[in-house]
Amino acid sequence: MQATAYTYDPQTRSGSVLLDDGTPVPFDAAAFDAGGLRLLRPGQRVRIEYAGQGESAGTISLVTLQTF
Template structure:
């Protein structure tokens, strides 16, 4: 799934993404670290991967 960064806290490396239908989805520092990213900005597009429980396990930049 994909969404747009609504908030990002550099200290904790956690944030919130808005899905295309407007649903907010939170991610934690572990999901951010798993994606290998260094920084995010509000409005940036992300690809989200979830585990079997529906928790966000990784955030990455979408590739074309």
């Protein structure tokens, strides 16, 4: 799924993205690290993946740059 980077804190390596409908969704350092990124700027298009099912459903597990 695609989204737009909204916030990013380089100290904690966490932040949030905006889905295309405008909904903000937070991500943690584990999701950021899984994507192999070093830096993220607000406004960049990103690709996100969600984790599993149950309690973790809806949790972002991967954030990486969107490439065409």
